[in-house]
Amino acid sequence: MRMQTPSPYEQxxxxxxxxxxxxxRSFLKFCGLLASSMALAPSMIPKIAEALEQAKRPSVIxxxxxxxxxxxESLTRSHSPSLEGLIFDAISLDYHHTLQAASGDAAExxxxxxxxxxxxxxxxxxxxxxxxxxxxxxxxxxxSNLDMLKEAAAGAxxxxxxxxxxxxxxxxKADPNPTGAVSVSDIIKDKPIINVPGCPPIPVVITxxxxxxxxFGLPELDSLGRPKAFYGQSxxxxxxxxxxxxxxxxxxxxxxxxxxxxxxxxxxGCKGPVTYNACATTKWNDGTSFPIESGHGCIGCSEPNFWDxxxxxxxxxxxxxxxxxxxxxxxxxxxxxxxxxxxxxxKSKAEAASSHQTVTVEELNQESGS
Amino acid sequence: MSTLTLERGINAFKAQIDAPMASxxxxxxxxxxxxxxxxxxxxxxxxxxxxxxxxxxxxRVWEQEYTLIGKLKAKLGLSKPxxxxxxxxxxxxxxxxxxxxxxxTLICPxxxxxxxxxxxxxEGMVASxxxxxxxxxxxxxxxxxxxxxxxxxxxxxxxxxxxEKSSGLEVPFDKEGAEYLLMLSSMEIMNYPEYLGAVxxxxxxxxxxxxxxxxxxxxTNSGIQIGSSDIARELVSRVVAAAEKLKVKTVISPECxxxxxxxxxxxxxxxxxxxxxxxxxxxxxxxxLRAEGLLxxxxxxxxxxxxxxxxxxxxxxxxxxxxRNLLNMVAKNFVEMADHGTLNWCCGAxxxxxxxxxxxxxxxxxxxxxxxxxxxxxxxxxxxxxxNCRIQLEEGMEVNQxxxxxxxxxxxxxxxxxxxxxxxx
Numbered sequence: 092m093r094m095q096t097p098s099p100y101e102q103x104x105x106x107x108x109x110x111x112x113x114x115x116r117s118f119l120k121f122c123g124l125l126a127s128s129m130a131l132a133p134s135m136i137p138k139i140a141e142a143l144e145q146a147k148r149p150s151v152i153x154x155x156x157x158x159x160x161x162x163x164e165s166l167t168r169s170h171s172p173s174l175e176g177l178i179f180d181a182i183s184l185d186y187h188h189t190l191q192a193a194s195g196d197a198a199e200x201x202x203x204x205x206x207x208x209x210x211x212x213x214x215x216x217x218x219x220x221x222x223x224x225x226x227x228x229x230x231x232x233x234x235s236n237l238d239m240l241k242e243a244a245a246g247a248x249x250x251x252x253x254x255x256x257x258x259x260x261x262x263x264k265a266d267p268n269p270t271g272a273v274s275v276s277d278i279i280k281d282k283p284i285i286n287v288p289g290c291p292p293i294p295v296v297i298t299x300x301x302x303x304x305x306x307f308g309l310p311e312l313d314s315l316g317r318p319k320a321f322y323g324q325s326x327x328x329x330x331x332x333x334x335x336x337x338x339x340x341x342x343x344x345x346x347x348x349x350x351x352x353x354x355x356x357x358x359x360g361c362k363g364p365v366t367y368n369a370c371a372t373t374k375w376n377d378g379t380s381f382p383i384e385s386g387h388g389c390i391g392c393s394e395p396n397f398w399d400x401x402x403x404x405x406x407x408x409x410x411x412x413x414x415x416x417x418x419x420x421x422x423x424x425x426x427x428x429x430x431x432x433x434x435x436x437x438k439s440k441a442e443a444a445s446s447h448q449t450v451t452v453e454e455l456n457q458e459s460g461s
Numbered sequence: 462m463s464t465l466t467l468e469r470g471i472n473a474f475k476a477q478i479d480a481p482m483a484s485x486x487x488x489x490x491x492x493x494x495x496x497x498x499x500x501x502x503x504x505x506x507x508x509x510x511x512x513x514x515x516x517x518x519x520x521r522v523w524e525q526e527y528t529l530i531g532k533l534k535a536k537l538g539l540s541k542p543x544x545x546x547x548x549x550x551x552x553x554x555x556x557x558x559x560x561x562x563x564x565x566t567l568i569c570p571x572x573x574x575x576x577x578x579x580x581x582x583x584e585g586m587v588a589s590x591x592x593x594x595x596x597x598x599x600x601x602x603x604x605x606x607x608x609x610x611x612x613x614x615x616x617x618x619x620x621x622x623x624x625e626k627s628s629g630l631e632v633p634f635d636k637e638g639a640e641y642l643l644m645l646s647s648m649e650i651m652n653y654p655e656y657l658g659a660v661x662x663x664x665x666x667x668x669x670x671x672x673x674x675x676x677x678x679x680x681t682n683s684g685i686q687i688g689s690s691d692i693a694r695e696l697v698s699r700v701v702a703a704a705e706k707l708k709v710k711t712v713i714s715p716e717c718x719x720x721x722x723x724x725x726x727x728x729x730x731x732x733x734x735x736x737x738x739x740x741x742x743x744x745x746x747x748x749x750l751r752a753e754g755l756l757x758x759x760x761x762x763x764x765x766x767x768x769x770x771x772x773x774x775x776x777x778x779x780x781x782x783x784x785r786n787l788l789n790m791v792a793k794n795f796v797e798m799a800d801h802g803t804l805n806w807c808c809g810a811x812x813x814x815x816x817x818x819x820x821x822x823x824x825x826x827x828x829x830x831x832x833x834x835x836x837x838x839x840x841x842x843x844x845x846x847x848x849n850c851r852i853q854l855e856e857g858m859e860v861n862q863x864x865x866x867x868x869x870x871x872x873x874x875x876x877x878x879x880x881x882x883x884x885x886x
Contacts, residue, residue: 428529436527443475450587450691452601454465 104305105144118143124295125302142306149305150205150213152243153187156236157229157263157272158219162254163189165291166298182301185213188231199232206246214304215247217275220256220263224271240278249283249309250275253297255392258286258316265398276316283309286316288368290392295373296321315395317367326363326389329371332356350386360404361388368393467545470589474522474543477581485573486523489513495575498568500806500830501558505823512565512575515554518543519582545589552591555582557820560827561719561812562772567803576777583688592687595817600683600692607699609683609816610647617645617678620654630661635707636672641746642709642738643671644680644700644724646717648848656716656848659875660743666881667755671713674703680715682723686813694731697723704738711739713746716869718773718811718847725778742774743871744846748783751790758790758877764841765794768870769831769854770805771847784846784870791877792844798834806830808845810853828857835865846870 108118122139155163167190184190185205186198193201205213217240222228226235244250252275255261263272276284287300300318303310310318327333335341335355342350342359355361363371366389370381383389388404391397495512496502502510509515521543524531534540563576586592599609606613621632633639641664649656664671677699684693704712714721725740741749750756768788774780781802788795800806809827814820831854835843843865845851854867 432527432529439526440475440478443472446472447476448463448469448588450465450689452597452604452692454463455587455592455597455687456601457464 103144104146104148107148125299139302139306143302146305148183150183150185150209151216151301152185152202152205152213152247153190153216153218154231154236154239154243155188156217156219156221156240156257157270158254158256159262160189162218162291162297163187166294182214182305195232202243206243210246212248213246214301215243215250216253217250217257218253220260220270220272220274221278222263222270222272224269228270237278240275244279244282247282249285249304250279251285251287251300251304252276252316253287254292255288255290255395255397258288259395261290262398264396284316285310285312285318288315288317288322288393288395290397292393293321293369293373293375296369313367317393321369321373322367322393324367324372326366326368326371326383327361330363330383331371332383345386356383356386356388358406359388360402360406362391362394362397362400362403362407363389364407366391366394465588465590467548467589470548470585470587470591471522471543473585473588474519474582475526477584478519478523478527481574482578482581483523483527485575485578486520487528488571489573490571492570494568494570495565498564499559500562500564500809500827501560501823504826504829505558509554510558512559512579513573515551515559516575516578516582518547518551519578519585522585548586548589548591552586552593553819555579555586556593556596556813556817557823559812560772560807560809560814562807563776564772564804564807567776580685580688584690587687587689592689593813593817593819595819596683596687596813599813599816600687600689603679603681603683603696604692607677608647608679609681610651612647612650612679614675614678617650617673620650620657621673624654624658624661628658628662630658630665632657632661633672634675636670637707638709639670639672639707640710641669641671642704642707642712643673644712644715644720645673645678646681646715646720646848647679648681648717648852649715650678652852653848653869653872655872656869659869659872660713662875663747663750663756663871663878666878667750668881669750669755672707672709674707676706677703680720680724681717682720682727683813683816685719685723685727686816690731693723693727697728697731700724701728701732701736704736709738711741711746712736714740714742716743716846716848716851716871718771718849719813722773722777742778742780742846744774744783744787745780747871747874748786751786755881756874757879757881758874759879760791760877761793762791762842762873762877763793765796765839766792766842766844767796767798767835767838767840768801769798769808769843769845769850770801770803771845771850772805772807772811774846775805776803787870787874788844791873796838796840799837800834806834808847808850808853809857810849815849815853824853825857825860828853828861831857832861832863835863840865843867844870844873 119136119140122136122143126133126136126139186202188198191198191201221236221240223237226237229236231239252258256263257275260272260274263270276286285300287297299321300310303318303320310320313319313322332353332355336357340349340354342354342356344350345359361383363383374381390403391400493511496510499510499512521540525535525540525542531540559579561576561580565575566573566577569575602611603609624630625632643660645657680700682693682696684690684696700712712724714724721742728740729735747756768784798805808831810824814824843854845854845867846869851867851869858865858867
């Protein structure tokens with residue numbers, strides 16, 4: 092991503108798109124897609140178009156903490172060079188250490204400049220969780236993730252936490268959470284935070300949330316800080332295999348007749364019923380399909396602590412194991428049993444060894460001769 | 462006289478199962494990668510040839526005898542005890558279709574030493590009377606005659622006389638206080654007598670003192686192959702007794718893979734104490750002489766050649782660089798096979814397979830893997846450092862009408878030897 096010079100800040104998004112050769116027709120089609128994906132009435136399409144056209148290209152600072160770059164990959168790979176990609180290009184991405192051309196001091200300088208120049212107005216996008224155990228677990232330019240987040244959040248108009256790691260801690264937070272990873276909302280309490288979870292999130296959802304913020308300001312959020320427009324319904328509710336669930340037709344293994352006939356994957360561990368995301372409607376790879384359509388159950392990646400749900404292939408109704416006090420008692424009993432069994436095993440091995448009769452070649456031949 | 466019974470076999474299984482094996486069985490994730498690592502599977506893809514499956518009866522004994530779940534299952538009648546018929550069925554898997562080459566162990570993603578377990582499982586197979594005829598015969602001859610092929614001392618003495626006459630070298634017997642005790646395999650005495658001549662020439666030329674023992678000349682150990690520690694201990698004790706009587710510093714294991722494993726690795730564990738001497742493979746000794754400047758060569762082999770790594774040497778023994786150092790002294794056009802070194806494919810006849818008549822057919826099937834490796838290379842010569850590999854390779858080549866001569870590394874080095882002034886010769 093090139094570094095923006097100051098002059099394009101004057102350009103509106105509409106002007107920028109036209110200069111990029113995007114026709115008004117395809118622009119309106121995009122607005123229609125946005126409206127439908129955000130469950131807005133068709134009458135809102137012109138309003139989105141108008142608002143987007145007039146929007147000034149805001150400054151965006153993207154910080155990456157304990158993450159795998161999958162969120163950035165998701166966004167860039169599947170959309171470039173689509174219309175969404177250009178919209179994204181049309182915001183002023185002043186800092187994104189994977190995508191920007193500058194490096195070292197120049198990169199950090201760009202971040203500091205943008206923060207100073209657009210103080211109180213820029214959008215802060217964060218992917219990755221923040222380690223609290225030891226700041227040295229993850230640093231950028233010698234600055235700990237915690238310090239950089241606090242500093243950048245101070246001047247942000249809003250924060251978009253992209254990916255499950257930034258939104259809820261994600262994989263780094265998975266038991267036993269070796270780095271003491273936490274989410275953005277665990278640290279920042281005084282700014283509006285929009286969570287866009289998913290591992291990774293759907294590309295159009297990332298751009299859609301940014302577009303919504305540009306046009307209508309903060310979207311309506313659910314109890315977990317997710318935009319209701321995209322995370323309002325469960326995968327299960329919108330799943331095309333739902334009719335099989337209703338009729339009690341389940342695939343029992345991944346290669347049985349039920350699986351071949353496209354029956355419900357609930358018994359194979361699908362987390363669709365408890366997962367809120369837009370996969371079943373917007374789909375992935377330019378609307379090609381989504382995991383259930385490819386024959387694999389939903390793993391629930393847009394939900395907090397999905398790594399510790401108790402196994403991707405365990406059906407939801409199966410209890411996920413003892414917890415709390417029970418676990419302690421079970422462990423104590425297990426250790427005691429282990430010691431006892433170990434002693435017994437030692438005894439039976441010793442008995443076996445002492446009752447071993449030496450094998451002689453005479454015996455070998457007697458046996459084979461008989 | 463007592464007989465071999467199922468009960469004795471199961472008891473042997475119980476006695477053999479140790480902590481490493483318990484952890485191996487409990488950490489197996491059934492991924493099946495060992496199948497692709499095994500030439501008895503790749504050249505004959507029957508799911509029963511998957512290495513870990515060859516251990517199934519042993520695994521069940523472990524589960525039933527040493528795990529809580531297994532004990533409960535056995536009590537509730539959910540798992541059946543291992544039967545004599547099952548062990549009989551498994552005989553071909555454990556003996557004919559495994560050369561103890563160790564490739565599965567190396568490939569296993571959780572680090573299970575499958576080869577170690579098959580070696581241990583054979584203890585129970587022997588004790589229950591399910592060892593193959595061929596290996597019983599070889600073990601009997603090894604114990605009673607002193608050689609699995611039935612070679613007696615006079616045969617060796619005749620070879621030595623012939624060698625002394627033709628070369629003028631002295632081949633000493635029972636020379637006390639010599640630095641090296643040279644052990645042989647019957648295959649070398651009968652099939653490749655040139656080996657003894659080559660070693661005699663190199664050691665004498667290096668100015669080293671060495672000797673043969675008239676009490677024990679055989680280094681191979683049928684007890685290891687059949688999988689009986691009792692027989693293996695008896696055989697290795699004879700080598701130890703001879704070496705300690707002659708007060709040698711080093712015992713040289715011949716160009717044979719499992720003899721090296723028997724002498725170098727299993728020996729001290731079998732007799733329950735450390736040796737008073739070092740045990741080395743001839744290739745290791747030659748490389749030491751090279752490093753000391755006592756082994757110099759002249760001239761080069763012009764033909765394109767490659768090296769077949771004997772499994773027990775390279776994979777179970779860690780002798781990887783030494784043969785290459787030596788080959789590079791005398792070969793200009795040395796190329797490596799696609800999988801070489803620690804990942805080399807077995808010749809197909811190790812671990813007792815060659816002595817087992819029941820395995821004649823599978824052993825030639827297994828050779829197809831080596832054939833594929835060789836077909837890719839188009840070499841003129843194949844070099845190896847194991848007489849057992851060499852016999853199998855020669856037989857495989859003949860059956861498949863491949864015209865590639867197989868040479869022993871030691872002989873090749875001896876042919877290029879430069880005579881030293883300080884040497885006794």
